[in-house]
Every structure is written in C-alpha cells, then in structure tokens.
Amino acid sequence: MGWWIAVLGVLVVLLALRDIFHTLWHPTRRGGVSRLVMAALWRVSRWVGGKRVAGVVGPLGMLAVVSMWGLLLVVGWALVYLARMPDGFAFDPGLRPEDRSNVLDSFYLSIVAVGTLGYGDVVPVDGWLRVVSPLQALVGFVLLTAVVSWVLGSYPALGRRKALARRLAILHEVDSEAPQPPVVWGASTLESLASEVIRARVDFGQYPETYYFFDDDAGQALPLWAPYAYRMACRMRSEGEGEVRPAAAVLERALADLARTLDLHFLHTEGSPEVVFDRYREEHARR
Known part of the structure; x- marks a missing residue:
C-alpha cells in the first residue's frame, strides 16, 4: 500500500513540474493548470465587475499560480515520504516517532525541504530517500529563481x-x-x-x-x-x-x-x- 502512495506522490510532482516547465520555459509558454487558474480568475472578475477587482486579477493570478505550484510540490513529496514514514527516517533524540503523526511529519519534512530550510530534526535514512529529499530542495530553489525571472520579465x-x-x-x-x-x-x-x-x-x-x-x-x-x-x-x-x-x-x-x-x-x-x-x-x- 505504501508504494501506491509513493506513486501517487510522484504523479503529483510530475504534474507540477510539467506545468512549471510549460509556463516558464517551453517555447509556447502555455501551462495547462496555470492557464486555467488565470482564466478562471479573469472570468470571476468579469462577473463581479468593477475596475478595482479587475486591477488585481493579474498580480493575484500570478500569486495563485505560484502558490499552486508550491502546494503541488509539497503534497507530492509529502506522499512520497509518507510511504516510508517513520521507518525510513531518523528523528532527533528529543522526538519520539511513536508519539508523532506520520502525515504531519511527512508534510513538515516536505515543506522544510522545498523551502531549503534544512532543520535536520527529521532526516531520511533509506538510500533512495536520501536522494529524493535533496532533489526536492533543488527543485524548490530552481522554482524560486524561475518565479523571480517570470515576474521580472512580465512587467x-x-x-x-x-x-x-x-x-x-x-x-x-x-x-x-x-x-x-x-x-x-x-x-x-x-x-x-x-x-x-x-x-x-x-x-x-x-x-x-x-x-x-x-x-x-x-x-x-x-x-x-x-x-x-x-x-x-x-x-x-x-x-x-x-x-x-x-x-x-x-x-x-x-x-x-x-x-x-x-x-x-x-x-x-x-x-x-x-x-x-x-x-x-x-x-x-x-x-
């Protein structure tokens, strides 16, 4: 059962990476999910009406797209970690794995990794997890720099x-x-x-x-x-x-x-x- 959770997490991560690639780097610059988010907010603004609402659609849409990418990456990697939590990880001596929530710890580790924070209180010990976790941190860093370039190019x-x-x-x-x-x-x-x-x-x-x-x-x-x-x-x-x-x-x-x-x-x-x-x-x- 744990492997199915990991496979689902990988699919979520791939969905996010595909949308990021098509939005920021592909020659057509046509991300699927991000385009739907921007278009949906635009339609809502037309329904609501008013210049004040319309004026924030563009910046708010870009913020929503970036937040969606971050959420997908966090959820996807958290599912991968959940498949091996807690046996595949080593905990700080002050933390008792039996007293903790596997789901919360998986999301905590995913947020820490994608934010490149590296607290070190929960670390992977399985060989493949020791590769996956730094890879998430690398993706988080690339996403941050790419988003900055995206904003600086759009304005x-x-x-x-x-x-x-x-x-x-x-x-x-x-x-x-x-x-x-x-x-x-x-x-x-x-x-x-x-x-x-x-x-x-x-x-x-x-x-x-x-x-x-x-x-x-x-x-x-x-x-x-x-x-x-x-x-x-x-x-x-x-x-x-x-x-x-x-x-x-x-x-x-x-x-x-x-x-x-x-x-x-x-x-x-x-x-x-x-x-x-x-x-x-x-x-x-x-x-």
Whole structure:
C-alpha cells in the first residue's frame, strides 16, 4: 500500500513540474493548470465587475499560480515520504516517532525541504530517500529563481504594451484636433508603430499572463486603442500615397497578426481583426 502512495506522490510532482516547465520555459509558454487558474480568475472578475477587482486579477493570478505550484510540490513529496514514514527516517533524540503523526511529519519534512530550510530534526535514512529529499530542495530553489525571472520579465512586457497604447492615444488626440481632411500618418510613424505592435504580439506569446492585467487608465489601455489603430492602418493603406501606402500595409499586417494571436489563445471568436479587436475591448471593459 505504501508504494501506491509513493506513486501517487510522484504523479503529483510530475504534474507540477510539467506545468512549471510549460509556463516558464517551453517555447509556447502555455501551462495547462496555470492557464486555467488565470482564466478562471479573469472570468470571476468579469462577473463581479468593477475596475478595482479587475486591477488585481493579474498580480493575484500570478500569486495563485505560484502558490499552486508550491502546494503541488509539497503534497507530492509529502506522499512520497509518507510511504516510508517513520521507518525510513531518523528523528532527533528529543522526538519520539511513536508519539508523532506520520502525515504531519511527512508534510513538515516536505515543506522544510522545498523551502531549503534544512532543520535536520527529521532526516531520511533509506538510500533512495536520501536522494529524493535533496532533489526536492533543488527543485524548490530552481522554482524560486524561475518565479523571480517570470515576474521580472512580465512587467517590462506590460510597460511596452502601455507605451504603445499611450502613443496611439496621443495620435488619436492629434487626429481629433486636426482640421479636415483626415490626418495621414507619415511612413516613419507607421513603421515604428508596426515594430511596437510586433513586439506586443511577441510579448503576448512569451508572457500570456499579461493578457489578464487590467489598466484603468484609458490612455494606457491597448484594448481601447487597438481597434482605432487597425481602422487607421486600413484607411491609409487604401488612401495613402508614396511610401505611406506600403508602410500602412505593414502596420495592418502586424495588427492582423496581433489579432490572430489574441483570438487563438484568449478570445476564440474566429472572426476578422475588427471582430477580434472589438471583443478584446469588450473583454477589458469594466464599469
């Protein structure tokens, strides 16, 4: 019976490691369980409504994902230890194994190991356990450093997205204040915007959790300005002259590519870029 408990623990650990790998290191950056957690919190925030709730979904979602990884690792290794508790372990002379709870000691040892604390009052004596316990400490250390890198990478991606949105908001203000005929952006402006849009598209692929960050500043909210940018790119591609027309075509393609990425991973409308961007705006709208 003890071996079945150990096998179950190994499966739980493998589930956690697979999700960590796919979220943090796999080229697609698509963890299964972590993605479900973030999406579930986002849906709850839409149901509850309000900017204050939406504003904490992204950070809270990342915290929930990291907590889930830690919990799975603790539970998985605790089950492995439970299969050999107490016979496979040596206890400090002040501890009486017969007076202790095998379940609590298994979880205690697992928490100590994953936190790389190493108190030493309960130590494995079985040969394979003497390998498993340090391995858990190594995984805990790797998880800590990986999570720090994850957070430090996500927030610069958010900054780039806000900068793009702010630039589009300023261009909209200039367009609104200009007399007729409609303003035509220069080729250099279109090309630089295309570069920023491409960077935003890559950021959504590398840091998909940033989709669930809500910005209550309208001037920095890309969902609000992406539809406007696409309409302007389409108009300038058809009405522009000289270098403006090919530059506008590049921006239009970049925005269409961004729309495909959003639709494939988050929105699932299977519609045109206009439909996707309108849905993107609705998804991030809050009272």
